Amino acid sequence: MEPKFSRFQDDPDIKVMLKGSTLRKVKSSSWKKRRFFRLLEDGLTLWYRSRWAGRHSSFPVTELEAVREGHQSEVLQSIAEEFPADHCFTLVFHGRQGNLDLIADSPDEAQAWIQGVRKLIHRSSTMNEKERLDQWVWDWFRKADKNKDGKMDFKEVRKLLKMMNVEMNEEHALHLFMMADVSNCGSLEIEQFVHYYKLLTQRDEVLKVFQDFSTDGERLTMDELENFLRIEQLKEEGSSQYARQLIDRYEPSDSAKKQGAMSLDGFQMYLCSQESSIFDPGRQVLHQDMEQPLSHYFISSSHNTYLLDNQLSGQSSQEAYIQALKRGCRCVEVDAWDGSDGEPIVYHGHTLTSKILFKDVISTLKTYAFTASDFPVILSLENHCGVEQQTVMAQHLSQILGDMLLRHPLDEQMPQHLPSPQKLKGKIILKAKKMGGADGGQDGHLMDEVSDEEELADGDAESKSNLSRELSDLVVYCRSKQFQGFEHARDHGTCLEISSFSESKAKRHAKDKGTDFIQYNTRQLSRIYPSGLRTDSSNYNPQDLWNVGCQIVALNFQTAGLEMDLNDGLFRQNGSSGFVLKPDFLRDGNTQFSPEKPEERPGYRPLRLSIQVISGQQLPKVNQKEGSIVDPLVRVEIYGVPQDQAREETSHINNNGFNPSWNETLNFTVHAPELALVRFVVEDYDKASKNDFIGQFTLPFTCIQTGYRHIHLLSKDGTAIPPSSIFVNVSISERT
Template sequence: MPKRDKAASPRASPPHTPPPGTDSEAEEADQAGASAAEMGTYKCCIFFTRRFALADTSTPEDVRALFSRYAGGSPYMLADDLRRYLAAWGGADGEVPEQIIDRILQDRSRTPRFGRPALTVDDFLHFLFSEDLNPPLRHSKVNQDMNAPLSHYFIYTGHNSYLTGNQLSSDCSDVPIIKALQIGVRVIELDIWPNSSKDDIDVLHGRTLTAPVSLIKCLRSIKEYAFVASPYPVIITLEDHLTPDLQAKVAKMVLEVFGDILYYPESKHLQEFPSPEALKGRVMLSTKPPKEYLEAKGGTMKEREIEAQFKKGEREEAAWGVEVPDIHEEMQVANRNDDDLLYRERGADGDDEKKTKHVAAEYKHLITIKAGKPKGPLVDALKNDPDKVGIAGVPLDSVMRKTKAVEDSWVPVWEEEFTFPLTVPEIAVLRVEVHEQDVSEDDFGGQTALPVAELRPGIRAVPLFDHKGLKFRSVKLLMCFEFA
């Protein structure tokens, strides 16, 4: 982004001191000094530290060629032309070309010429950039079978969900927890410690300068916002640093806050978890020993065995009730860190061997970044170098590629193609990151994660998200997906 130093503040010169001489000379000198003091002396320093080439902002050549192909060389694309385009490029069922054209013309405050609704090439580009009209995914809601055991699914997970910033000196608060739940996070992690007086429980990142927040405040916020974004279960993971007395106090808090929505397994020895469908509207509790306890054991024992010893004699079942088995061992969890990609609320199917018969044969290769062009605020659009594209999935499908850097461009266009052979496409996720090529600062610009099995072919508007999983309002990538 171009940086312009602010002009130096006006600085007045000191009043001129008259040299010894006549009274008239002194009077003239006083008047000159007063005039100088009144007018002041100004020094302006304006310069740029970087230069950006103002690229041609016209429609990309690929888009122009596509428009011309379906418009038959005409400068206008009629409803029938758009219908042929949608049929060829996998338009969603129920899309009505006439309604799409009306919506675009309304958005752009244009009236149809000669009484016939039609799109210009710029209108067509507007359509391609519309996330509502041209989304990259086939479904925006849950469409998978949600009746398999919970451990068969990827779960949208929060890490240190209570921190407002860094792990060393930021505040702990229920606000990040609320925001996480509002975007669909289903696993909330809380580190619980005795407060300063040792008679209550705080949530904080231990042995750091982070300011604590009370556990009861976090629990109440979780209950209030648990199901605003998704009806599927919320899992609270407690990293326990408490004495047995305070553990019993936590148990009482949990029971009082969540009441009937708290999930109790029917048996101590749960063979498998219920399904997400069966757990709708429920809160699950998972506990684990502190990291220092695990590290002290040298990693020679399984976490479940260590946790069993940690609990022995230290937890009161009468207070806690029957505990849910260790979710960390039973679940495949997609962790949410600053540098991790986020799984959307739709939820992807797991990799149960029984489901391999549902593998979609058509997903063999994925070609991405046919045309890439952010659209939105300048400060976001400049963060474009380089662009990273890759697949997350089973080991054979996990790979990351990187485009060339686009030097100092207001409107970067990469025009690169990548091919990804896939072995298990139904759980593969396309991962896209945008960075600024700057080794001196945080170069992260945006990210997204798209399930391959849900991708729509053709040129699509791909939204970007920040570190916290919040979607940029208007910044998008224009990407083309092809399957062979």
């Protein structure tokens, strides 16, 4: 019954990995240590130990996103002369986890590991729900089988339950154990353990739904499944064809398939699948009109993109750009300063952050700009260089980016509107200062623009210096301009000008002049950046700025938490392309919409959102101590216009992270559903101190699927933590 790894074991690359290799683990040009790495027999865990100390570590293949060959990291580039590229490779992890740089003793050994890991990543990413669950159960069995005899007695099983986050009545656990121990030998082999696990995870709440629609309680006929889809999941069109597809896709029993029916197992598989997730799959793909002006979209945007950590002493790194771009970010920031050898450098000025070369950042941008999305990337240049090194920057931009760099307007005339994301596909757009007015007139002097940090630095030298003609010529659609008020912008502004606002100024405008700000944002781009006082690189809540149509709401992508959850949630729709079309009332130049008074807009239709939180499944442990079990609660938070900000939570369940059951309903009224985001948070209740975070999932209100749904939880880092989920029943209705 071991998951399908056996067919892999004859693969020559996997054989090398199973046998193990001594590889150099590299952290810097001076830290290179030999470690013994091997793939464990489960085919899903990489294990390594130091040659001398008895210490060892391991990590699952599922945490890996990719393998890069050769000198493709800053660390490996720094030792390129010492070790040839064909010996080197980098393991890249999901989320914000740091990479692992490795050097093999020969090109053949490096290739075996590169190709082997790629095969394992492919295998783990193409598993279906059943294979994933089998693998999960198998992993637990292996962890608990301490003496490695392939069997588990009741004592080991009891320990395993604790490890799996479940506190179970001993009598009940023993009763199930005896049911599974069909040979009465006092221990379970893996197949019996799987049976035991099924008894343990029998989901009464799913059985109840199943039996509500099944006449015989054994299976759902095609008609009964159609009924369920129509009544509960609100799937009206083509439901008989859809029901047939679901049976083909999720029903494990061939005989049920032949009869066109679905068993409880198949029904549970369907309910746990991505198709039945709370996020409507139709909204997840690219589906919006991408032909409107750039100013009509929210754009996923990063601040201080070069930082992996905080802005006082953190590491500047090309890796930070790669991570942001992989997350779908479409506006990155580069702070450029004069370098000592004539080469501009990138870092957070006047601080202890490390420095990287401007040309290396641009090379990274060229390689990774369009891996997650084809739509344009805005390069927001914070220019602190003198004229000479500005010219060097212009040369690097032109030579490295080539045709990717947008150098001329798409049409020769001065445009009335910005071009669309569709027309700008594959282009990198420079946002920077331009000589003279909007038409690029007067020579050599900057337009009156302040830098992000200027409020703190009290008049940076940069704003008084001259500008290089070569750099100025590369600025086309995003000409940085100091904001001089909404009236001035209405009378004199053009769509080519973009202003930056600190979070405090932007929030003040949003509150006092919300409608003016919205009208301004229908024509021009605005960029919001975090306060310079956030030295820990924390983030502000982006929602207030999205409410008034600000497109480039820049966040510190390196800092996990609520604000990045909201950003990930908003941009998870529309193919994760980094562009989301604003609601129509934020695109109309004459709009009178105010976030403070959503009820005054034409077509105002508040909605009622009702969420029955039914149960939780296999929640991760917060405290890794063997005896500690979580006491979970679920909170639903709404982010949107001020009237929609709300949170409600369930009570907590004592000592059960395995299959807690709440059956509590939380109700909300949503006045501007087009702007609302819904965040589900699971926490470990603690009466003496702050609750611990367990998992979350955030999505736009407009992307919710109603009916019985699973919410697949994400870690603090935004990465999946299967098989953890929350089972809910969602309904949305007009408020009467």
